[in-house]
Amino acid sequence: MDKWPCRKILIAGILSSTCINAHPASEPEKSRGELLYSTHCIACHTTHVHWRDQRLATDWQSLAKQVRRWQSNTGLGWNEEDIAAVTTYLNALFYHFPPSPEEKAVSLKQEKER
């Protein structure tokens, strides 16, 4: 008899992150920025990077500059739209800088896509 009959199911659940309704289907879809960031960037960041005292990002533009630097460091070749989407995502989550024209463009686009 398997000593841990539920363990495999649990692990499979965690891996696929569809674990027991943690993300019900009715939840709003993840934004493009969130998907890009969680796929390519989060591996070596903890949230600490974004709230440390001497952070490099001091407004929307400088945050976008860091996003651009990192996607280029990691060879992703993102276009301006991807960079703006990830900047918007990080800004909403951690930084809360006043919106810039680029950010407004991203939110308009997301509204249209809904």
Ligand code: HEC
């Ligand atoms: C190889 C590990 C690594 C990867 C991959 C990585 N980062 Fe970073 N990131 C860091 C480290 C370490 C710092 C802090 C030191 C620095 O800025 O050089 C940082 C800092 C940042 C900052 C500045 C934070 C602040 O306020 O000072 C931003 C923004 C950022 N990363 C975005 C990204 C994005 C977007 C991606 C994906 C394209 C990404 N990073 C991928 C390691 C990484």
